[in-house]
Amino acid sequence: MIRLEGVGKRYPDGTVAVDDLSLEAPRGRITVLVGPSGCGKTTTLRMINRMVEPTSGRILVDGEDTAGMDAARLRRSIGYVIQHAGLFPHRTVLGNVMTVPRLHGWSRARARERAREVLELVGLEPAHARRYPSQLSGGQQQRVGVARALAADPDVLLMDEPFSAVDPVVRGGLQQEFLALQERLGTTIVLVTHDIDEAIRLGHRIAVLREGGTLAQFSSPADLLAHPADDFVADFVGADRGYRALSFQRAQVPIHAEQPLREGTGHAPGSGEAWRLVIDADGRPLGWRHTDDPEERLRLGGTLAQQDGTLRSMLDAALSAPSGRGVVVDDRGVLVGTVRADEVLRAIQQAPRPTGDTVRTAEGTE
Amino acid sequence: MSLLGVDLATVLELGQDHLLLAGVPLLVGLALAIPLGWLATRRGWLYPPLVAGTGLLYTIPSLALFILLPGFLGTRILDPVNVLVAMTVYTLALLTRTVADALLSVPGHVRQAATAMGYGPARRFLAVDLPLAVPVISAGLRVAAVSNVSIVSVAALVGVSQLGSLFTDGFNRNAMGPIVVGVIGCVVLAVLFDLVILLVTRLLTPWKVSAS
Ligand SMILES: Nc1ncnc2c1ncn2[C@@H]1O[C@H](COP(=O)(O)OP(=O)(O)O)[C@@H](O)[C@H]1O
Ligand SMILES: [Mg+2]
Numbered sequence: 001m002i003r004l005e006g007v008g009k010r011y012p013d014g015t016v017a018v019d020d021l022s023l024e025a026p027r028g029r030i031t032v033l034v035g036p037s038g039c040g041k042t043t044t045l046r047m048i049n050r051m052v053e054p055t056s057g058r059i060l061v062d063g064e065d066t067a068g069m070d071a072a073r074l075r076r077s078i079g080y081v082i083q084h085a086g087l088f089p090h091r092t093v094l095g096n097v098m099t100v101p102r103l104h105g106w107s108r109a110r111a112r113e114r115a116r117e118v119l120e121l122v123g124l125e126p127a128h129a130r131r132y133p134s135q136l137s138g139g140q141q142q143r144v145g146v147a148r149a150l151a152a153d154p155d156v157l158l159m160d161e162p163f164s165a166v167d168p169v170v171r172g173g174l175q176q177e178f179l180a181l182q183e184r185l186g187t188t189i190v191l192v193t194h195d196i197d198e199a200i201r202l203g204h205r206i207a208v209l210r211e212g213g214t215l216a217q218f219s220s221p222a223d224l225l226a227h228p229a230d231d232f233v234a235d236f237v238g239a240d241r242g243y244r245a246l247s248f249q250r251a252q253v254p255i256h257a258e259q260p261l262r263e264g265t266g267h268a269p270g271s272g273e274a275w276r277l278v279i280d281a282d283g284r285p286l287g288w289r290h291t292d293d294p295e296e297r298l299r300l301g302g303t304l305a306q307q308d309g310t311l312r313s314m315l316d317a318a319l320s321a322p323s324g325r326g327v328v329v330d331d332r333g334v335l336v337g338t339v340r341a342d343e344v345l346r347a348i349q350q351a352p353r354p355t356g357d358t359v360r361t362a363e364g365t366e
Numbered sequence: 367m368s369l370l371g372v373d374l375a376t377v378l379e380l381g382q383d384h385l386l387l388a389g390v391p392l393l394v395g396l397a398l399a400i401p402l403g404w405l406a407t408r409r410g411w412l413y414p415p416l417v418a419g420t421g422l423l424y425t426i427p428s429l430a431l432f433i434l435l436p437g438f439l440g441t442r443i444l445d446p447v448n449v450l451v452a453m454t455v456y457t458l459a460l461l462t463r464t465v466a467d468a469l470l471s472v473p474g475h476v477r478q479a480a481t482a483m484g485y486g487p488a489r490r491f492l493a494v495d496l497p498l499a500v501p502v503i504s505a506g507l508r509v510a511a512v513s514n515v516s517i518v519s520v521a522a523l524v525g526v527s528q529l530g531s532l533f534t535d536g537f538n539r540n541a542m543g544p545i546v547v548g549v550i551g552c553v554v555l556a557v558l559f560d561l562v563i564l565l566v567t568r569l570l571t572p573w574k575v576s577a578s
Binding site (some may be wrong): 086088 | 424451473478479480481482483484485486494497500571572573
């Protein structure tokens with residue numbers, strides 16, 4: 001657990017980057033610091049591993065004041081990932097990942113073995129291990145950056161805009177993998193971003209900072225969307241926060257049976273529907289086919305909703321399917337049935353408005 | 367065997383002297399320039415005096431330095447040590463700026479990542495900053511090598527023998543042969559230095575080769 005107590009940073013030139021910031025990043029959870037550019041997010045993050053020394057307040061890691069620790073040793077116990085990965089250009093991928101274990105004094109062989117393990121963990125092909133960073137794509141570099149940070153199995157990981165330099169197409173997948181990885185490892189993470197969408201997608205707890213480095217709101221994502229503490233937060237969270245809030249709501253939505261076509265079986269007896277869902281041998285949806293289409297083209301597209309998914313994913317599945325029937329799958333990806341947009345909306349209408357938990361602002365408790 | 371009227375064994379011997387008089391100061395100068403250049407980047411206010419100060423040394427005429435140094439060092443005027451020290455001074459003059467600029471060229475995010483990984487300052491310098499500065503340092507070293515090969519020949523005027531002795535010899539005897547042989551020898555040496563530096567740089571920077 002990381003605890004900031006009235007932490008402030010005034011740079012020598014007089015800039016107050018962070019002012020009297022108090023918050024707690026709970027163990028095993030993702031805490032996101034979000035806010036406009038220049039509001040002190042990077043400074044806050046760097047004060048945790050003492051790359052920047054606070055000018056007031058104190059920071060505790062697992063109850064111990066970091067000010068009394070050896071800075072280099074503290075940093076070795078905390079993983080750190082930055083925007084452009086910051087990989088060492090003169091070391092191979094493997095050499096980069098071996099860095100912290102070697103600093104811990106591990107033997108070369110043991111460090112190498114561990115590096116191979118983490119590279120696999122972050123989904124990088126072993127063939128890349130001998131390459132230099134300049135030979136990798138941005139997304140691959142970012143994976144190596146994460147692997148390097150995780151190599152010595154730190155309890156705490158600090159991440160500064162880890163996904164913002166990555167191509168948007170790759171970003172979604174990386175974020176998804178990142179969430180799965182965090183869940184698996186149970187690492188305590190503090191992540192900085194300027195992107196409220198990313199904050200809501202990744203954070204268990206979100207701290208919204210405002211210009212001048214003060215805390216505007218610290219709460220769960222659902223709560224942030226439902227109860228912005230003030231105009232600044234409401235503005236920052238954005239106009240479509242009502243829709244985003246659906247990401248945290250689940251409700252019973254009628255699921256209709258679908259009569260799918262098995263791929264490769266050609267014309268099946270008509271069900272009277274113009275659009276037929278095509279599934280593979282295992283029952284996983286492949287796409288939609290229009291019965292009048294002479295070439296029997298498969299239309300991809302249409303997001304899939306999980307059986308126990310959120311109202312947002314249900315609505316999105318219904319809105320994005322060419323047939324208007326949103327595809328619902330179970331946790332193995334096998335077709336369960338379809339949902340209709342009007343019925344999802346009815347469920348939204350009937351669902352209680354989110355209340356979330358207590359809002360904590362810079363001033364105290366609401 | 368002789369070349370343009372100059373005994374080949376003599377040429378080889380002079381070439382060897384030349385090689386040592388230019389090469390040893392190159393290495394010593396580099397070894398001194400690295401800590402000085404590092405110091406210049408550590409504290410912003412140290413950069414101008416250190417870089418400009420050492421740079422000024424290069425403007426001292428070599429003949430003057432060869433003649434003045436015995437007074438400072440307590441050596442005899444014909445002692446090759448004078449030449450070695452003078453050449454080290456010139457190397458230092460060229461390389462301090464090079465090393466400082468090379469260290470400053472290391473990308474900030476890489477340096478910060480190294481600090482964040484838990485490198486202490488000294489270890490970071492050796493493991494990250496210095497290896498990444500090699501390409502720029504090497505470029506400066508090539509210039510310094512050629513400059514050394516050229517300046518050393520002046521030492522013939524104070525009686526320290528090397529390829530430059532062929533120039534004084536040719537001048538005294540009014541013969542073109544030794545002068546041409548001396549020039550060829552200097553060029554060959556300069557090319558030799560260049561090749562060796564390139565080769566070592568290649569070995570030290572495998573990531574550069576494979577990146578292109
Ligand atoms: N080394 C520094 N010296 C002086 N001011 C700084 C320094 N680093 C950051 N700042 C200032 O502190 C404020 C917060 O910066 P930063 O923490 O980088 O914000 P963010 O990461 O939220 O964009 C900005 O106004 C920035 O200009
Ligand atoms: Mg920042």
